[in-house]
Amino acid sequence: MFRIRITKRQEPLGWSSCLVLAAALALSLALSGLLLSLRGTPALDGLSVLFRGAFGSRFAVEDCLIKAIPLFLCSLGVAVAFRLQIWNIGAEGQFALGAVGATWVALSFPGLPGFILLPAMISMAALAGGLWGMIPAILRQRLKTNEIIVTLMLNYIAILFLDYLVYGVWKDPTSFGFPMTPEFSPQAVVGKIGSTSINWGLAHCLVLGVLVWICIRYTRIGFELKAAGDSVRAARYAGIPYDRLVVMVMVVSGALAGWAGFIEASATINRLQPSIMVGYGYTAIVVAWLARLNPLSIAVASFLLAGLRVGVENLQLDLQVPAAFGGIIEGLILLTVLAGGLFTSYRVAVRRK
Amino acid sequence: MDSAIIIPLLAAAVQSGTPILYATLGEIFTEKSGVLNLGVEGCMIIGALTGFIVALATGSPVLAFVIAGFAGMTASAVHGVVCLWFKGNQVVSGLALTILGAGLANYLGTSYVGQIAPGFKPVPVPLLSQIPALGPIFFNHDPLVYLTYCIPPLMWLYLTRTRHGLSLRAAGEYPAAATAAGLNVAAYRWCGILVGGFFMGLGGAYLSLAYTHLWTNNLTGGRGWIAVALVIFAFWRPGRAVFGAYLFGGIMALQLRLQASGTQLPSSLLLMLPYALTVIVLVMSSWRQGANEAPAALGVNVEPID
Numbered sequence: 001m002f003r004i005r006i007t008k009r010q011e012p013l014g015w016s017s018c019l020v021l022a023a024a025l026a027l028s029l030a031l032s033g034l035l036l037s038l039r040g041t042p043a044l045d046g047l048s049v050l051f052r053g054a055f056g057s058r059f060a061v062e063d064c065l066i067k068a069i070p071l072f073l074c075s076l077g078v079a080v081a082f083r084l085q086i087w088n089i090g091a092e093g094q095f096a097l098g099a100v101g102a103t104w105v106a107l108s109f110p111g112l113p114g115f116i117l118l119p120a121m122i123s124m125a126a127l128a129g130g131l132w133g134m135i136p137a138i139l140r141q142r143l144k145t146n147e148i149i150v151t152l153m154l155n156y157i158a159i160l161f162l163d164y165l166v167y168g169v170w171k172d173p174t175s176f177g178f179p180m181t182p183e184f185s186p187q188a189v190v191g192k193i194g195s196t197s198i199n200w201g202l203a204h205c206l207v208l209g210v211l212v213w214i215c216i217r218y219t220r221i222g223f224e225l226k227a228a229g230d231s232v233r234a235a236r237y238a239g240i241p242y243d244r245l246v247v248m249v250m251v252v253s254g255a256l257a258g259w260a261g262f263i264e265a266s267a268t269i270n271r272l273q274p275s276i277m278v279g280y281g282y283t284a285i286v287v288a289w290l291a292r293l294n295p296l297s298i299a300v301a302s303f304l305l306a307g308l309r310v311g312v313e314n315l316q317l318d319l320q321v322p323a324a325f326g327g328i329i330e331g332l333i334l335l336t337v338l339a340g341g342l343f344t345s346y347r348v349a350v351r352r353k
Numbered sequence: 354m355d356s357a358i359i360i361p362l363l364a365a366a367v368q369s370g371t372p373i374l375y376a377t378l379g380e381i382f383t384e385k386s387g388v389l390n391l392g393v394e395g396c397m398i399i400g401a402l403t404g405f406i407v408a409l410a411t412g413s414p415v416l417a418f419v420i421a422g423f424a425g426m427t428a429s430a431v432h433g434v435v436c437l438w439f440k441g442n443q444v445v446s447g448l449a450l451t452i453l454g455a456g457l458a459n460y461l462g463t464s465y466v467g468q469i470a471p472g473f474k475p476v477p478v479p480l481l482s483q484i485p486a487l488g489p490i491f492f493n494h495d496p497l498v499y500l501t502y503c504i505p506p507l508m509w510l511y512l513t514r515t516r517h518g519l520s521l522r523a524a525g526e527y528p529a530a531a532t533a534a535g536l537n538v539a540a541y542r543w544c545g546i547l548v549g550g551f552f553m554g555l556g557g558a559y560l561s562l563a564y565t566h567l568w569t570n571n572l573t574g575g576r577g578w579i580a581v582a583l584v585i586f587a588f589w590r591p592g593r594a595v596f597g598a599y600l601f602g603g604i605m606a607l608q609l610r611l612q613a614s615g616t617q618l619p620s621s622l623l624l625m626l627p628y629a630l631t632v633i634v635l636v637m638s639s640w641r642q643g644a645n646e647a648p649a650a651l652g653v654n655v656e657p658i659d
Contacts, residue, residue: 006440008656035460087444143639148391148444149582150635156575156628164621282452289445324459324570331395331453335431338441338449346440 005349006342013344020343021290024336032329041319053314054307060314062197066268067306068299069201070095070260074284075302076212077133077256079293083216084229084249090136090151091257092281093158094129098258099265100162101128103181103272106188106265107170114187121188122262129258130251132158137250141243147250159277166272180273190267199267205299208256213295225249257281279327283309286334305330356486362606363490370602371498372397372559376580377587377594378504379552383429384584385512386545387525387538389652391447392432393553394577395454400425400554402458405561405568408470417470418497418558425554426547428454433546436654437539443652455571465568472562473497495563497555504552505591512591521545525648528655538655553577575628582631586638588646597634604630 013020033043054060074091081088101124109117132154139145163179172182190199216222228235228242235242260280265272287305291297312326342348376393383390390396404421408414432450435441473495482492491502511518523531524541531538560572579601587593608623616623 145639153628153631160621160625322460322463324456327456331449334449339435339439342439
């Protein structure tokens with residue numbers, strides 16, 4: 001008989017952890033392929049349509065980058081909170097409120113020049129998202145209310161609030177009854193980079209990503225985050241202001257998701273409408289965990305998961321695979337990556353008895 | 354408001370509270386063993402779809418209901434594999450299960466959207482349904498509602514009066530001590546996960562077999578998350594879960610009635626009610642130090658010992 005022995009690794013696995021990730025991704029894709037064939041789509045054909053749809057042409061790669069922008073920002077925010085073991089699953093709602101905040105500015109002051117209007121929209125989006133993230137943080141700090149459920153419930157509330165606005169007070173009178181706001185004025189739109197279809201939001205990602213990376217890596221706050229994330233009690237003994245850290249982290253997290261909402265409203269659809277909510281806030285959790293909360297890896301992972309979304313859209317068009325297929329792959333990736341964590345933080349040995 | 358309005362409303366509260374009650378009881382059972390399963394929503398929706406498909410194929414709602422329970426159990430087993438075998442983070446694993454479950458149900462369920470399956474119909478209890486007020490509120494429902502009247506006392510008995518139940522709680526309160534006392538903590542946690550998942554599957558099946566009789570995408574609509582919140586509201590006690598579930602059933606029934614009555618209030622604001630109430634209920638429970646009642650080792654994986 002065999003016996004499995006698991007011991008904690010003293011030092012985390014280095015480069016081999018990439019192998020574990022690759023194996024997890026391969027397993028998820030294999031299982032998804034199986035599910036494809038269950039509904040009558042040949043697995044290999046399906047997966048190849050998915051890949052070609054995502055990375056097969058310049059247009060497809062540009063589409064991936066466009067979708068990677070909101071994913072990256074949401075995920076960066078989620079990762080900052082997760083580092084402190086604060087389970088912010090409210091990126092979706094913070095994103096929604098960010099889009100609402102930006103839209104409010106764009107609709108209220110359409111005549112302002114772009115160099116004032118865009119920063120105002122960004123500030124409002126970050127403020128709205130940040131405040132929405134602050135509610136669960138304050139509740140947690142004051143009353144120890146469970147932030148997982150509160151952030152999730154606030155998602156539903158934020159999305160319904162967005163619906164309320166676009167179905168009601170903000171509805172474009174000339175939209176033939178469709179729930180959408182009027183189109184933003186040209187000054188309120190983030191432009192495209194050169195002749196590509198990619199918007200300048202990509203540059204925002206670069207700047208914000210580097211800023212967060214520097215904060216995590218080189219500042220006192222970054223150190224406090226890491227210390228408090230490892231052990232709350234030890235952090236308190238060391239005099240780290242844990243409660244203030246929780247609020248700060250949630251505000252930053254919400255502000256980043258709100259920023260993503262601004263980019264989607266301004267650059268991608270040029271107005272606010274319910275279809276802006278496509279679940280980036282939830283995919284961001286998969287991205288953050290896949291990237292093990294590291295900003296640089298988040299950039300890579302958000303590109304991959306954006307590719308998955310583009311690929312699934314292609315599957316839907318070409319082979320009539322339901323859009324929910326994307327959720328299956330995301331769930332599988334998250335589960336397999338989690339399970340793979342065993343091999344990176346523990347040593348697993350099989351011995352003969 | 355007179356009794357002609359209030360009694361049907363309360364009866365509707367019991368009915369729409371029932372799926373939440375099944376799920377809440379399941380999550381209480383799981384959490385008592387020390388495992389946090391945030392995949393309630395995923396287990397529920399998989400149970401809902403399985404129940405629907407089986408009822409459609411066999412024409413037997415009872416069989417469909419039982420198999421839906423096992424489907425919920427299978428879904429929760431995924432959480433068990435990731436958390437108990439692979440020591441994965443319980444919060445993230447539960448989230449992943451919810452994403453996967455919703456994906457699977459909407460993917461496999463596309464061809465069933467709009468179809469109608471045979472389900473459970475109201476069966477008034479003889480004599481009891483004749484009691485004024487209480488009769489129509491509690492005893493004029495489908496049999497699945499009556500089933501939930503028996504589960505909380507039984508679960509309470511199990512958790513407080515049986516050796517197995519006490520051991521399961523020991524695994525959730527202090528796994529190291531439980532291990533030292535010779536208990537197999539992993540086995541009790543598996544029991545918590547699987548039995549809990551069974552109830553979550555039943556809750557989902559209630560939605561597709563008794564509440565709607567038809568399949569739509571995202572049928573559960575966040576009820577699984579409400580159940581997670583209700584566990585805290587109930588202080589992990591099966592009896593209190595009943596009140597919580599009916600409270601939410603009431604608010605959902607009220608919201609539907611207001612919408613149907615052609616009120617001036619926009620429907621999106623009405624739809625917010627249950628979610629806003631969840632936040633309020635949670636805040637109130639934390640105000641009363643509810644979280645202190647949580648099993649001490651909730652959400653903490655047992656580290657392997659050398």
